[in-house]
Amino acid sequence: MTQKKSATRKKPTKKKAAKGKKSWLKAAWSIIWKLSLISIAFVLLYAIYLDQVIAKKFEGQKWHLPAQVFSRSMALYPGAAVSHPQLMSELKLLGYRKVANPRQVGEFSASSTRIELWRRPFLHPEGNQAEQRVMISFDDLGVSSVRRMSDKRELAVFHLEPVLLDRIIAGDGEDRLFVPTDEMPSLVVDSLLLVEDRSFYDHHGVNPLAILRAAFVNVTAGRTVQGGSTLTQQLAKNFFLSSERSLIRKAREAVMALIIDFRYSKDEILEAYLNEVYMGQDRARAVHGMGLASQFYFGRPVAELTVAQQAFLVAVIKGPSYYNPWRYPERAQERRDLVLRLLMENDRLTVGQYKAAVESPLGLRDSKKSVQQKLPAFFAVVKNELSERFGSTLLNESGIKVYTTLDPMAQDAAEKAVISTMKSLDERTKNVQVGMVVTDKYSGGIAAMVGDRQPSFDGFNRAVEIRRPIGSLIKPFVYATALAKPEQFNLASPLADKPITLQNGEGKTWSPQNVDKQFSGEVPLLEAFRDSMNVPTVNTGLAVGVDNVASTLKKAGWSDAISTYPSMLLGAVNGSPLMVAQVYQTLADEGRYRKLTSITAVLDSENNPLQVSRPQNAMAIDPATDYLVQYAMTQVVQKGTAKRLGATFPYVKLAGKTGTSNESRDSWFAGFDERNVAAIWVGQDDNSKTGLYGSSGAMAVYQAFLKQRPPLSLRLPPANGIVNGYFDRTTGAPMQPKCNNVINLPAHQASYKPAANCGEPLSWWQKLLGE
Known part of the structure; x- marks a missing residue:
């Protein structure tokens, strides 16, 4: 009885266990398929999210492309001041291969007077430039012709691609x-x-x-x-x-x-x-x-x-x-x-x-040369100009292209000149510093800039930021002011060279001295200019007015305020190499003022040019007067304070001016050839004495620069209104060519009225006959 009851009780337990197992599986399956659905939904949602992320990247801006900064694009045309060696160096810098016969883009061949070039296609600020094969011929003055090889047509202008300086x-x-x-x-x-x-x-x-x-x-x-x-x-x-x-x-x-x-x-x-x-x-x-x-x-x-x-x-x-x-x-x-x-x-x-x-080598570039140009001084100017003209956020935009005025060959020559000269000057005076600016005479752009004796050092930019007395570099502007009055002054005019004492408004006196502490009584204007004599310069400046000299300097592009004390006539005016380069660029450019710039064009990511204002342009010095000043500056190099430079380049016509501040604290030089204007300062950061004159410090840098970058002789064509005149060496009076004791000098045509018969005024009939 008991066993039956036990058996009866066990049967429902098995049923219940089976039913429980079935129920558990059903619940597990329910959980699994629900979790699966959730997982699938999650994966789908995540995939949708990833799809949106991918779409945003692919269909928008895939990358933030760095702003590309380019050098100037070398322009070649008949008469261009570009020599055969200079173009060869430029092609090497751009990575062109020299071959016997150009067969593809990126190759060139060269003889002593011609270069055959197969130029690459490139993006120019004025539009895309297709690949082109040309023959460039040279003479003693530079480029004589550029002919397209396909049809032998002579081109008016031909551009090389610019160098990518940095990103x-x-x-x-x-x-x-x-x-x-x-x-x-x-x-x-x-x-x-x-x-x-x-x-x-x-x-x-x-x-x-x-x-x-x-x-x-x-x-x-x-x-x-x-x-x-x-x-x-x-x-x-x-x-x-x-x-x-x-x-x-x-x-x-x-x-x-x-x-x-x-x-x-x-x-x-x-x-x-x-x-x-x-x-x-x-x-x-x-x-x-x-x-x-x-x-x-x-x-x-x-x-x-x-x-x-x-x-x-x-x-x-x-x-x-x-x-x-x-x-x-x-x-x-x-x-x-x-x-x-x-x-x-x-x-x-x-x-x-x-x-x-x-069997070929790897053919790598020189690893010692960086892909990016280290140009801290120049890039600082570029960034400042971009900010001023386009706003401070421009460089954060993707894919912009900035075309600058920098000449890579001039920059390389400037850096090598600074490094070698500073090393040699250290033997005389330790740790002198330097600031140097080179401009392109034709474009009015900054071609090179060095702000430290270590050109790659990114710190204090002495080319722009210093303010030091410019010394005798002001004298061309004193004499330009005088020569603008041809009825009073010409290159032969006698100037007083006698002791002079001046008094300022505070009762203090100033007695300017010549460097040799000597006085000659009278000296011709050209000689006073050539030998950088102080007393005749002061007398000339006082005669034309200190305010007028200051006005000439301001019109030429001087950006800072000028205190119009007589000491200003000898360079008691503080400036930087960039400021000096600006006013000397005006002298070199036939008296035309153009504000120096570091940027020629900016393209956006779609290669559309951004609107830019053109640099200011005005006539600051009458071209005829400017010609006379340039002529005098060539005499400084040939026979004056810069004659050591002239002796180094005896067959090249150069213009220049040395400058030294009181107690030889600052050494300056400014000068130009047919292609570039240069302004250089050498001195100590603490304004201590250097023992250097303009000719022994700053001019040494310029001399080294020209050895790296062989100069092109100044053409100096006479300006309209200039004649070849003859003047009495003693009185400076216009004379006939046949007279004794005369000197041949350029002069303003309007005021050149020579006397007849070596001293007698022309009679009415002589004037009528044109004698």
Whole structure:
């Protein structure tokens, strides 16, 4: 009875257990499919989010492209003041290859008087310039003709592409030059696909077979030797993800790759990869993309690379640090040769091409020369001018292009001159500093600037920021004011050279002295100018009015206030090399004032020019008067205080003026040839004595500059209103050529009325006959 009851009780327990198990499975299944739905929904939402992130990146601005800063574009035309050696140096700087016969873009050949050039296409501020093959001929004055080789037509003007000086990068430290796929050499693309992703055009962003194959190879080798990521996955990682090694990151990478492949064409993906891929490190800057890598490793555009160089760009992707060609050349060459072998094995190269390529050297640029130009003094001026003319945020905009006035060859010569001269001056006076500005005489732009004895030092810019007495550099403006009154003064006019004492409004006296403490009684104006005599200069300045001299200087471009005391006539006026360069540019430019500038054009990201105001332009000094001043400045170089410079370049006509402040605290020089104007200061930062005169300090820098950059002789054509006159050496009176004791000098035509018969005024009939 009891057993039956027990058996009866057990049956419901089994039923209940089965029912409980079924209920648990049902509940588990319910949870699973609900969690699955939630997971799918989450994945879909996350995919939608990723899709939006990707779309924003791809369809907007993929990269913040650094602002590109270019040099001036060298203009060649008949009569251009450009010598054969100068153009050769420019082409070398631009990375052109010298060959026997130019066969492609980026090549040139040269004889002693001609250069045949196949110019690259480039973006000029005035529009795109197509590639062009020309013949440039030279004579003693510079360029004599530029002819297009296709039809032998003579061109009015021909531009070379500017030098890319620097790229002002954003805070992320990434640097790149965007190159569209259609401008990328096909061999670079072929190599990339062979090495990194052979099935690129067949998969959908992820290649499962490649992942499995890589996993098998890595497990077999016991370490990671092969990757299975596609180009699309690599792009997703570079664009959106970190280098973290985790399954979550890899999964996210795969999802993003699938989305990218679904949304965009293969060509779009490939172009993005070619411009995004990390290619190396240039100091603090990360080098991205093939375009910049080509410049970084080889110093020329990617379109001009050899087969071996193109293969290297693809080879280095695997490990830019590991295959650094300057540190590990053998390792880098071995990797390059592997890429070349793959190209040959896949019929992209013939056996002959392969052998020639593997036997070639890496062909790297000089690693001692930075890809970016270190121009702290000049770039400070550029940034300040950009801010003043376009606003302070312009440089933060992506893809702008700034075209400057800098002449790379002049800058190189200025830097070498400063370094070598400072080293030699240290033997006489320790730690003197320097500021130097060079302008382009024709364009009115700043061609070069050095603000420190170490030109690359980014600190106090003495070319712009110092204010020191300019000494005798003011004298051309004293004499310009006098010569503007031809009825009173000419180059032969006798000037008083006697002791003089002046009193200011406070009762203090001032007695100017000549450097040699001697007085000659009277001296011709040209001689006083040539030998930089102080007392005759003061007498002349007082005769024409100190205020008028100050006015001449202001009209020429002097930007600071001028105290009109008599001591101003001997340079008690504080200025900088840039301020001096401005007023001497006016002297060199036939008396025309043009505000010096460092910028010629700015293009936005779409290559549209931003509106800019033209520099101010006004006639400051009458051209005929300015011609007389220039003539006098050539005599300073030939026979005066700068005669050491004239002796160094005996067959070149140069104009110059030395300047020294009281107790030799400041050494100055300003001068020009047919091409450039230069203003140089040498002194101590603490304003202590240097023991240097203008001729022994600043002029030494200019002399070294011209040795680096051979000068072009001044042409100095007589201005309208100038005649070749004869003057009595004693009285300065206009005379006939046949008279004794006369000197031949240029003069204002309107006031040149020579006496008849060596002293007698012309009679009415002599005037009628034109005697």
